[in-house]
Amino acid sequence: MTADAAGAVREGFRRVHGGSPEGVWAAPGRVNLIGEHTDYNDGFALPMALPQAVVVAARRRGDGLLRLHSAQGGAAATAVLRVEDLAPGATEGWARYPAGVVWALRERGLAVGGADVYLDSTVPAGAGLSSSAALECAVAVAYDELYGLGMARPELARAAQHAENAYAGVPCGVMDQMASVCCAGGHALHLDSRSLEVRQVPFDLAGHGLRLLVLDTRVKHDLADGAYAALRAGCERAARLLGLPALRDLDGAGLPAALTRLPGELVPLVRHVVTENARVGRAVAELAAGRPEALGPLLTEGHASLRDDYGASCAETDLAVAAAVAAGALGARMTGGGFGGSVIALVRAGEAADVAAAVAEAFAAAGRAAPAVLEAVPSPGARRIG
Ligand code: GLA
Numbered sequence: 004m005t006a007d008a009a010g011a012v013r014e015g016f017r018r019v020h021g022g023s024p025e026g027v028w029a030a031p032g033r034v035n036l037i038g039e040h041t042d043y044n045d046g047f048a049l050p051m052a053l054p055q056a057v058v059v060a061a062r063r064r065g066d067g068l069l070r071l072h073s074a075q076g077g078a079a080a081t082a083v084l085r086v087e088d089l090a091p092g093a094t095e096g097w098a099r100y101p102a103g104v105v106w107a108l109r110e111r112g113l114a115v116g117g118a119d120v121y122l123d124s125t126v127p128a129g130a131g132l133s134s135s136a137a138l139e140c141a142v143a144v145a146y147d148e149l150y151g152l153g154m155a156r157p158e159l160a161r162a163a164q165h166a167e168n169a170y171a172g173v174p175c176g177v178m179d180q181m182a183s184v185c186c187a188g189g190h191a192l193h194l195d196s197r198s199l200e201v202r203q204v205p206f207d208l209a210g211h212g213l214r215l216l217v218l219d220t221r222v223k224h225d226l227a228d229g230a231y232a233a234l235r236a237g238c239e240r241a242a243r244l245l246g247l248p249a250l251r252d253l254d255g256a257g258l259p260a261a262l263t264r265l266p267g268e269l270v271p272l273v274r275h276v277v278t279e280n281a282r283v284g285r286a287v288a289e290l291a292a293g294r295p296e297a298l299g300p301l302l303t304e305g306h307a308s309l310r311d312d313y314g315a316s317c318a319e320t321d322l323a324v325a326a327a328v329a330a331g332a333l334g335a336r337m338t339g340g341g342f343g344g345s346v347i348a349l350v351r352a353g354e355a356a357d358v359a360a361a362v363a364e365a366f367a368a369a370g371r372a373a374p375a376v377l378e379a380v381p382s383p384g385a386r387r388i389g
Pocket residue numbers: 035038039040041042043175176177178179339340341
């Protein structure tokens with residue numbers, strides 16, 4: 004995120020609201036390397052921030068109005084809300100996310116008022132790259148500084164998650180928001196979703212002759228929201244039946260006995276969560292040992308688990324993974340909630356173009372438009388940029 008981005012957003016702010024903002028902040032989207040559908044089980048994940056981000060320019064207002072403008076908002080680009088009237092269900096469309104953050108801060112008893120807010124985003128929406136978390140976190144860091152809240156990063160992530168759960172009505176875990184506020188450039192983030200402890204793990208792709216491609220299938224299946232909630236409910240039911248606070252409290256050693264105590268439909272869910280948490284540990288060990296290429300087989304194994312056990316994949320993400328691996332990718336998997344969205348593929352730098360072309364060909368043969376290709380470069384988390 005450059006001074007140019009900050010300048011462009013300042014200019015947008017001036018055009019819409021007049022005058023200058025008090026500051027400009029950015030919060031990134033993410034890909035998750037491994038540790039999928041583990042966060043709401045209090046488990047582990049290993050996301051990294053993308054260069055693509057939401058940029059926000061903001062200035063406090065003394066009259067209790069929240070004037071929001073999104074460069075991506077189209078015909079509904081502007082929303083004017085009274086801060087004291089914010090309530091779940093009271094806001095529609097994209098404005099639910101920034102308004103939800105202001106509501107969530109007030110729910111925490113924090114004395115925050117109105118603001119003029121101008122938003123612009125380079126995070127593709129609906130691609131499983133956490134564009135909504137980036138939007139929430141950009142507003143959260145801006146408000147934290149504007150209103151002198153002095154909140155710790157995990158608290159900001161919790162407030163942003165609260166906005167998404169209670170205000171936008173999406174029952175997500177905390178990974179996307181933690182990634183957006185806590186990631187560091189050149190690193191992946193080892194996240195413990197129970198304690199919210201994080202560890203920065205060096206992830207030097209270029210230094211090892213590697214690239215991480217993001218293949219956005221540009222499909223999002225209608226069942227996605229309901230299916231996510233159903234999977235989450237299934238995990239919570241399994242934990243209750245096993246007498247555990249969360250599936251995080253089951254490890255590989257206890258898994259075989261635990262599976263005999265569960266109804267058949269919960270067995271594959273639990274197997275995914277337990278093996279996935281273990282894969283996060285293995286991935287972190289490989290990165291810490293300076294072997295990022297060893298991530299490849301773990302990615303492909305994780306995808307098979309999401310596809311066969313967890314049922315969170317779909318034909319398009321399966322096709323992208325299979326085609327990437329067949330074309331020489333070291334490994335590939337769906338990333339994010341699933342049922343569409345994006346696949347990540349770890350490739351040798353010199354083979355990136357061939358892998359992308361092979362995936363495009365496989366999609367053409369299946370009568371589908373080629374995925375959009377981005378490159379994932381481990382980037383910094385939310386911060387002030389102007
Ligand atoms: C979505 C949710 C996250 C997480 C992932 C799956 O991205 O927002 O909280 O549950 O799905 O790992």
